[in-house]
Amino acid sequence: MKESTEGRTFHPGYRIGLVCRMEEHISNESRTLPPNYQMVLIEDGNGMVEVGTQVYPLLSPAVYCYHPQERVRLIAGRPLQYQILCFSPGVLNERLGDLLNAQEEPGQGLTGTDAQDLWLLEPFTERQDGYCGSIPLDPTSARHLAELLLEISKNLRDQPDYHWPCRSRSYLMELLFLVRRSYRRTGFTPAAVPYNVPDSVKPILEYLHTHYREKIKLEDLTSAFHLNKTTLGEQFKRSTGISLIAYVNKIRMTMADSMLRNTLLPTTEIMERIGIRDDAHFIRHFRKYSGYSPAEYRSKYCWMLNNNS
Template identity: 30%
Template sequence: MQEEKQEFQFYVEQIKRAGAFSMDTDHFHDTYEIYYLLAGERNYYINNLVYSLRQGDLIFINRNELHRTMAKGTVRHERILINFRQEFLQGMPGGIELTFPFFSEQCLLLRPDVHEQGRIENILFAMLKEQQEQCTQQLPYLQSLLMQMLIQMNRIRESARAAIAPANNEKQRKVYDILEYLRAHYHETVKLEELSERFYLSIPYLCRLFKQTTGFTIVEYLNTIRVQEAQRRLREGSDSVTRIAEDTGFDSIAHFGRVFKGIAKRSPLQYRKQNR
């Protein structure tokens, strides 16, 4: 039982891909995520910005932040990914309780130097080895490794070197404008014809540019931010599901239910019951 709970609270995985790969699903979750690029290049979309990653870059994603990785440059890449819940940091060995500023931010983007990369990789490979071997007292050992990782991340953050900057060429600036518009108008009916006229782009080019930059289709993106807002209101308020569906831009309660379940993996009522 303890092993099942531990697996639920924390996991680490290493994946090496030889071919082109982009995530094909809407992606946000109620766990924290640490992404470390061991080799290759990636584009990483976080909320309204795209970041160009290279070997050794590290990203921390807060809970419920929309993100997606996409192919860039050389198709081969290798990464290590950690997901953990808030509960995993509670009851640390020796009663240690530390807080980190980046836990209250959307994300943390780090470009460690070669010595810092070595320390980070030592911790990550120790995590992978420990998870695979299933040794006794595994939970406190993994907790201590995660705490070491978070401390290293905070030290790099405090060194005040320039963080990874978002990509900012002309095409991406155009997509950033579209994203800003969609986030401001998600609760309305948004038509491709209107977007095409507003941003002076043909519909085929608009859709292709948006997908290439963010990894999302326009419909996927709208549905995702609508569901995110619906989840917030289900957690924090008492409005009916019908009212929330109307206020977040869905044309019917049935459509809302299908899209919500496809993204959240449970019905709106189930989500409210589990998160109140």
């Protein structure tokens, strides 16, 4: 993927460090993302994301923020619809590149709007308290973010008038403010997938994280991975510490956790999206996972209901 867009009719030869594209990622494939400051909007689908040596479940809708030193690979389950925005910090402020590469402590030598511009990039640079660049979005924020990405893409592609670089930059700033606001209020970070496991177990983990919406039967897994039930169960539990069925339930409850915290979607829709069709089953397992019923959990933790969030 190229790292900049070049002017044609207006500002010919001028380059702006912005590139935006929409992708339809086909099932059961992976794609390594280019090393850059980049924002990945996951609009639909499921799978995993590999960041360096760690692997995390993909959430949707969600935005993922990465910096150039991170090696990122998307692993799709069902078709993954996403948009990628690659940008240079210099688009915001020509001094940011030097500031981000400097050895001083953060905040040293800042002038003018440098501090505010660096503040906008915190979702891309901060990595602490388990945060891995993943920011769950409520549907309204996801739509707003998608609309801004579309405007950036149209301006970079069509370059309709003399002001296309400034207009693209203004949309980028609005986009980064939206992402920074969502980053500040998010209280959910998905735990890493246990990937330090034998090679025979890794494809099973990938399968579970990319097919949890479907009805998973042990018979199908034994056939797909050429193992008998006993061997499959023993290898999986020895590697992860829990049974295969318990692991699938954990994936589903983790996804439900994110949607209950960050959306007002009906519980029936959340159940459908995580592959559960029985109310009592969902309530029982979510209470075991969190200590609360889904309704109690949303009431306590959903920022859309909590004015103090």
